Amino acid sequence: MKVNEDAGAAKARAGRPRDPRLDEAVVAATLRLLAEEGYAQLTVERIAAQAGVGKASLYRRWPDKVSVVLEAVSRNPERPAVPDTGSLRGDALTYLQTLVRYRTQHFDAISAISGEALSNQRFGDAFRAGMTEPVMAGMDTILQRAIARGEISPETDVALLSSVPPALLQMQRLLAGRHPDNDLVERIVDQFFSPDTDESELP
Amino acid sequence: MKVNEDAGAAKARAGRPRDPRLDEAVVAATLRLLAEEGYAQLTVERIAAQAGVGKASLYRRWPDKVSVVLEAVSRNPERPAVPDTGSLRGDALTYLQTLVRYRTQHFDAISAISGEALSNQRFGDAFRAGMTEPVMAGMDTILQRAIARGEISPETDVALLSSVPPALLQMQRLLAGRHPDNDLVERIVDQFFSPDTDESELP
DNA sequence: TAGTATCGATACGCTATCGTTTCGTTATTC
DNA sequence: GAATAACGAAACGATAGCGTATCGATACTA
Numbered sequence: 001m002k003v004n005e006d007a008g009a010a011k012a013r014a015g016r017p018r019d020p021r022l023d024e025a026v027v028a029a030t031l032r033l034l035a036e037e038g039y040a041q042l043t044v045e046r047i048a049a050q051a052g053v054g055k056a057s058l059y060r061r062w063p064d065k066v067s068v069v070l071e072a073v074s075r076n077p078e079r080p081a082v083p084d085t086g087s088l089r090g091d092a093l094t095y096l097q098t099l100v101r102y103r104t105q106h107f108d109a110i111s112a113i114s115g116e117a118l119s120n121q122r123f124g125d126a127f128r129a130g131m132t133e134p135v136m137a138g139m140d141t142i143l144q145r146a147i148a149r150g151e152i153s154p155e156t157d158v159a160l161l162s163s164v165p166p167a168l169l170q171m172q173r174l175l176a177g178r179h180p181d182n183d184l185v186e187r188i189v190d191q192f193f194s195p196d197t198d199e200s201e202l203p
Numbered sequence: 204m205k206v207n208e209d210a211g212a213a214k215a216r217a218g219r220p221r222d223p224r225l226d227e228a229v230v231a232a233t234l235r236l237l238a239e240e241g242y243a244q245l246t247v248e249r250i251a252a253q254a255g256v257g258k259a260s261l262y263r264r265w266p267d268k269v270s271v272v273l274e275a276v277s278r279n280p281e282r283p284a285v286p287d288t289g290s291l292r293g294d295a296l297t298y299l300q301t302l303v304r305y306r307t308q309h310f311d312a313i314s315a316i317s318g319e320a321l322s323n324q325r326f327g328d329a330f331r332a333g334m335t336e337p338v339m340a341g342m343d344t345i346l347q348r349a350i351a352r353g354e355i356s357p358e359t360d361v362a363l364l365s366s367v368p369p370a371l372l373q374m375q376r377l378l379a380g381r382h383p384d385n386d387l388v389e390r391i392v393d394q395f396f397s398p399d400t401d402e403s404e405l406p
Numbered sequence: 407t408a409g410t411a412t413c414g415a416t417a418c419g420c421t422a423t424c425g426t427t428t429c430g431t432t433a434t435t436c
Numbered sequence: 437g438a439a440t441a442a443c444g445a446a447a448c449g450a451t452a453g454c455g456t457a458t459c460g461a462t463a464c465t466a
Contacts, residue, residue: 015411
């Protein structure tokens with residue numbers, strides 16, 4: 001079932017080879033424009049100009065504009081390691097602060113296409129690939145460990161609780177118009193990931 | 204400081220008067236198209252056709268397409284009364300179930316412009332007018348009452364907790380692709396608006 | 407050295423859609 | 437009944453943006 005001589009080897013063809021840095025430049029430019037100006041303002045010409053790339057090179061790699069956008073937002077950039085500080089509060093704080101620090105632009109770009117995600121299958125899949133996978137998976141791990149330690153009830157709705165940080169970070173961004181900061185992360189952790197600060201179990 | 208003869212009275216002019224039902228038809232059509240097909244697919248021609256209205260009548264009322272969209276999403280439709288069942292759990296359950304039942308389309312329309320809200324001032328304001336005002340205000344009242352009754356700590360971050368239901372309902376809509384139902388509302392209420400079901404204060 | 411594929415730049419054709427205008431008709435005031 | 441303004445329908449001009457094609461230059465294979 002061999003596909004082609006160079007399908008696996010990926011080398012040895014006549015002509016000038018493609019510059020792999022152009023792929024990255026286009027993706028980065030797309031994310032930046034999406035985050036800063038929104039999907040409605042996004043044009044192929046502006047992506048190419050922002051990336052310092054000719055339109056032809058872009059269309060050599062992707063069949064149309066939508067495909068560029070979908071790949072850009074569903075690519076998973078550097079994923080922060082899930083911390084293991086020994087407490088739910090510590091883990092959540094560390095993880096969320098790292099996320100906020102390194103992935104603000106990516107979150108904004110995802111938000112910029114969220115409107116289309118409701119009515120368009122491909123955008124919905126890209127939204128999930130860019131949001132669920134990298135964010136909620138980490139929170140899930142953190143919560144499972146907290147349950148194993150006995151910090152929170154085994155009946156905790158982990159899936160629901162995992163979606164609280166990304167949902168609130170995005171919502172506060174929309175409501176307040178500012179990027180989330182460490183203060184907001186602390187409020188979220190205090191309210192939702194600090195077992196029993198005000199009620200019980202003080203031994 | 205009189206503006207015009209009929210500015211306040213709003214009547215008594217020559218010629219056929221405008222039909223106020225057309226305003227409603229345009230707004231309703233805009234919300235429906237936004238919710239079902241997204242902002243990127245929205246055109247003036249389709250709004251007019253969906254509303255059964257000529258384009259001229261639309262442009263007689265609004266200066267451009269953006270203004271139509273902004274008015275449609277920031278109008279506040281029927282606002283459900285804030286219930287007073289005597290418990291946080293009962294209030295939250297009743298209020299959120301009513302919201303989910305009656306305002307799903309409006310929420311989806313708001314989501315459809317949320318991408319633009321990040322990068323465009325006017326859309327940001329419309330998002331807040333259509334989301335913050337009608338939803339979080341009700342949750343705020345419910346939580347203040349719960350604090351007064353002693354159901355939850357006075358140090359509860361009310362603003363943050365108020366934003367959990369709309370944020371989670373929208374997020375789950377994006378993640379799961381289905382409209383929120385009573386089951387999801389119950390999970391949210393169980394997890395975030397049911398004081399101390401699994402820890403303490405059983406007398 | 408010949409052949410080929412990529413590069414940025416740029417011109418091109420095509421389509422979609424905005425916002426305007428015109429038409430004959432209808433509702434209201436004077 | 438004359439004047440006026442809104443009504444739906446439809447044609448219109450203008451523009452923006454997509455995706456393609458062409459250019460000379462460049463980088464690689466054979």
